[in-house]
Amino acid sequence: MTEVAVDSVVDGRYRILGRIGSGGMADVYRAEDTHLGREVALKMLHRRFAQDAEFVERFRREAKSAAGLQHPNVVGVFDRGEYDGTYYIAMECLQGRTLKEVVVDEAPIDQLRVIDLGVQILQAAGFAHRNGVIHRDFKPHNVIVDDGGHAKVTDFGIARAGASEMTETGSIMGTAQYLSPEQAQGHPVTAASDLYSIGVMLYELLTGRIPFEGDSAVSIALKHLSAPPPPMSGDGLAIEPNLESVVMGALAKDPAARWQTGEDFAGALEACRPYVEAHGEGAPLTQSTAVFAALPGPATDRPVTEVRTVAPVITEPPLEEAHHRRRWPAVALALLVLALIGLMAYAFSRPEQVDVPKVVGLNVTDARERLDKAGFETVRIERERSFASEDSVLRQDPDPGEQAAKDDPVTLAISDGPGKVRVPSVRNLPEERAFKELEKADLKVTADPQPSTEVKKGFAVGTSPGDGTEVDRRSRVRLFVSSGPERITVPNVVGLSRESAESRLDREGLTVQVQVQASDKPKDEVIAQSPGEGSKLDAGNRVTITVSEGTQKEGTQKVGVPDVEGLAEGDALRMLR
Structure with missing residues (x-):
């Protein structure tokens, strides 16, 4: 979309103060909430995404999930809406730098400071995960740090809306560096995926470099899948061994082998603090065993000390190990041949595959007809509340363009509409409180002044539609605020x-x-x-x-004056009498 001009008022509420920046999905503006008198960050979705019904629905749904996260280390989401053919989110406006700017300016970062920042980020992640929200795009660009060292994570849940755009040049490169192996493979994302990305961030804070680099997003993703992360210590950099082990434990390829909760990961970081304080280059490994034994470690039954192989003492390999290394190419070749044979067998035995047509955005009846024409006879329906029109298709599985056998079922997520809410009574409430009550009912509000001799100036007179009326969720109501007696x-x-x-x-x-x-x-x-x-x-x-009062005094009477001109004096006097 074209840039929103300064002093423009978005959706009748947010006055634009200036532009903060731009990303792959949206432009971000500093704005004033004219209703509540506070400054917000307004994220305006690029117009090309606003034309995609599936993308918009994900954007709305994830914004709603993010709005429910109230935590000291999570950037608050206040509002969402539609304006000028696209969509926006109003968020908490923060003063500070992104963690990426901190890395560029200061890395490698002091190890105690990394523990402080890591614990805050992990507390935010753990809180979100407990509330069913996966970030999916943890990277330093999405963390704001103020001058006091307080960290807040932004874009919780919003990243999922952009998942289908991950192949865009520019937007993927920054994300690929922090991508978990399962994300690189297109597998389901879990809390452990977020913790892997946070592990990459901590690695970068401590060393000033990311573990995997490459010329393209694909080459970086492949390294996440198969290459071990380089040791953090070396080249004059000495990371405390316990701290290095904790961070490297988050970078396991297998999600089950990582820290499983943000709280566990944060607790392990905190356990490293006394060792970092007492021994700049780390305490003996035997001393750390007792510390980590009390903590839930990466989800395996092996002792934590096994993770410490990331920073080994370099010795000459024994002859037997060298012998095994010489055998490795032959073993790898044999495995590759077996994999190719398996793939060929699968290709020849599977049923005919056809492209799945796109039905997202269609009415459910039209979607069924289109799938039936393509040869897909089994359609499963799942209904859910949505701001999209009733009976429209929100999502489909398999996705459009994917190959599937005609006897495979196609699952459609169908909108039941936004649902209904009742307009609450706000008469005689102060304007700000009336606003909050209506917004708490999931309604959008426009305020208009209205003269009143009964309601004090600045207090709510009523709404349109009136209180008790059943309306669509997130629909707009007018709030009438008393301007005092009418002039x-x-x-x-x-x-x-x-x-x-x-x-x-x-x-x-x-x-x-x-x-x-x-x-x-x-x-x-x-x-x-x-x-x-x-x-x-x-x-x-x-x-x-x-x-x-008229021209005569009260008690007098008007009479006509006779014409006496030319008469003798006596005659004139007689007429006048």
Whole structure:
């Protein structure tokens, strides 16, 4: 999407203050939440992703999961929504540097500081894992560190939305360096996958380099799959042996051989602290055994000391070992031949494979028809709540374009719609609290001022739709906030009779004060008013009107004057009498 201009207001709420940066999935802006008066980071999804219904649904679902993670080491997600043809997430705005910037500026990092940072990151990971959220993209770029050394992890769960875009040049290179072996193979991702990536991060913090490098994402991924990580100590760098063993234990190729929880991994790091403090180059290995025996180690039955082979004392291999090394090429060749034979047998024996058509975004009826035409007769339906329209296809398994046998079942995840919620009553609540109550009900809110003589200024008058109304989850409601009593526009009463003027002003809710003044206008006609027409007054304020008292004094009578011009004096006097 085109860049959002400074001072633009996104979704009627977030005023853009400036651009923070851009990534493979989104642009990030610094913005002001005009409703709650706080600064946020606004992540705006690139428009090309917003056109993909499957991607958008993953993005929404994962954003909702991330919003539920409230932890001191997790960047908070406040809101999500749609604007100008794309989607956004409003997050906590932090001051500080990314951990990648720390690595570039300072690595190798002091070992005690690495323990402090590692424990914080692992506490965030452990909390998320206990709540069913896997990050999938742990890397230094996704950790913010403030000047006080406090670390917060961002983009929890959001990475899953971009999983299908992992082949993009540029976005994959940074991710591949921290990718677990099972992710590189396309296998299911677990908590142990996140812990592997964190192990790579700690390796980089301690040494200033990543364990596996290559010219392409593919070459790096292959090393994650098969190559052992180089020892951390060496070339003048002395990592405390216990600490090195703990980090290397997270880099096992087999997920079952790694630390299984963030808490276990963090506890092992903490156990290294006294050895790092007392012995810059590490204590004897025999002293560390008691420390790690009390901790759940990487998930194997072997003693932790076996992991320590990552930093061995270099000795000449015995003759028997050298003999085994000479035999290794022949063994590898034999295994390769057996694997090729197995693959050929499988290729010739399996049923005919055809491409699975894309049905994501279609109505379930249309999706069934398309799959039926492609020869897939068995369709399994799984329903779930979603912001997508009811009965639309959210996901499919196998994915579009994959090869499958026609008698294989195709599983479709179908939207049941967003679900319904009732609008809560917020009348007479302060505006900020009313906002929070409506957002807690999973509703989006737009505030409008409304005059009220009954509700105090700044407090909620009501909503539209009204409280108790059943509406779609995440739909928008209008919150009416009292602007105080309505200001009255003073009408023009000049020229009206006194009675009519008083009646008109009384209907408007204004009081009247009357002044009388001699005038050539008819008696009791309003000849002036104060304040004038169009003035704004509060209800009950006073308007002064000036009315004419006429041109004759009370008790006199008008008579006609006869024309006496040209008459004799006596005749004139008689007529005048």
